[in-house]
Amino acid sequence: MQKTIDSLLKNARGDIEILPVFDGRSPDVPIRPDKRVNVVTLKERLGMRAAINAGISQSKGEFIMKCDAHCCFGAGFDVTLSQNCAEDWIVVPRRYSLDAAKWRRVTDRPYRDYHSITYPTPNGSYGITMSNVDWIEKNEERKDAKYDIDDTMTFQGSCWMANKKYFLKRVGFLDDREETYGSFADEYLEIGLKYWLGGGSVKVIKKTWYAHLSKSRKQYQKGIFTTTLKRNLAKYHNWSSKHWMENKEPGMIHPLSWLIEKFWPVPTWSEDRSKWVYPYGDEDLEKLNLK
Numbered sequence: 001m002q003k004t005i006d007s008l009l010k011n012a013r014g015d016i017e018i019l020p021v022f023d024g025r026s027p028d029v030p031i032r033p034d035k036r037v038n039v040v041t042l043k044e045r046l047g048m049r050a051a052i053n054a055g056i057s058q059s060k061g062e063f064i065m066k067c068d069a070h071c072c073f074g075a076g077f078d079v080t081l082s083q084n085c086a087e088d089w090i091v092v093p094r095r096y097s098l099d100a101a102k103w104r105r106v107t108d109r110p111y112r113d114y115h116s117i118t119y120p121t122p123n124g125s126y127g128i129t130m131s132n133v134d135w136i137e138k139n140e141e142r143k144d145a146k147y148d149i150d151d152t153m154t155f156q157g158s159c160w161m162a163n164k165k166y167f168l169k170r171v172g173f174l175d176d177r178e179e180t181y182g183s184f185a186d187e188y189l190e191i192g193l194k195y196w197l198g199g200g201s202v203k204v205i206k207k208t209w210y211a212h213l214s215k216s217r218k219q220y221q222k223g224i225f226t227t228t229l230k231r232n233l234a235k236y237h238n239w240s241s242k243h244w245m246e247n248k249e250p251g252m253i254h255p256l257s258w259l260i261e262k263f264w265p266v267p268t269w270s271e272d273r274s275k276w277v278y279p280y281g282d283e284d285l286e287k288l289n290l291k
Helices: 002-011 048-058 077-083 136-141 164-170 187-197 217-224 227-245 256-262 282-287
Strands: 021-023 040-042 063-067 071-073 089-099 104-106 115-117 132-134 149-151 159-163 201-212
Touching: 002 071, 021 048, 040 048, 048 063, 048 164, 048 187, 063 077, 063 164, 071 089, 077 089, 077 201, 089 187, 104 201, 115 187, 159 164, 187 201, 187 227, 187 256
Parallel strands: 021 040, 089 201
Antiparallel strands: 063 159, 071 201, 089 104, 089 159, 115 132, 149 201
């Protein structure tokens, strides 16, 4: 966390406020004092979605930027993103891998600009997921500088920026109810689809970058998953996939099929449009041990 904060402070060129959110615990090592840093500590462990909501509710700026606690950033990232963020856009910078030993970006590995949403697919204990996967072919297709600001179907979720007023109007505070996404699942799906299908846009801004530390699934689960969350992940993902595939989100002006057509062809989606439906009934989920 401290290294991420240091990178934010070092590379920001405008007025920023950093709100490190600690979910139900205090930091093992106190965050170094800085007038631009205000630590938020939740009284109990509520999960990622509640932590994001706490940061948004206490933020004072025109723009909000969420990032994970293991990232570094390009010089002027804040100015570049905010100056290229229309009111109804959510924007993400180019993503590199992070060298954790030196806390800098890795430049000899592929960067990520684009992501696609997969057709709902069984994913082990994760349930039926509509995953956000790297769209490598799109990276290659749109290398030209004229695509330095470009549409992306979805995003990874470790860093994004938005106009706060519009975000609260279009998305609101993230839904963390047990009967919907729960405390953790599908941040990118809720935010990205509420923007695209509600009349906004999701853009990648290649003029700046951040680097993100990728963890193995084992490390990832050990770090953030409580027993309850592990048990309910399938339920959350199943609900989310069915919710969006069946166009149940109120207030949207486009169906999900509109977004697939916009980015067509999209990996994992059939050319047969009649198959763009949620394909799993209760019996299917029971057979997959996901009900």
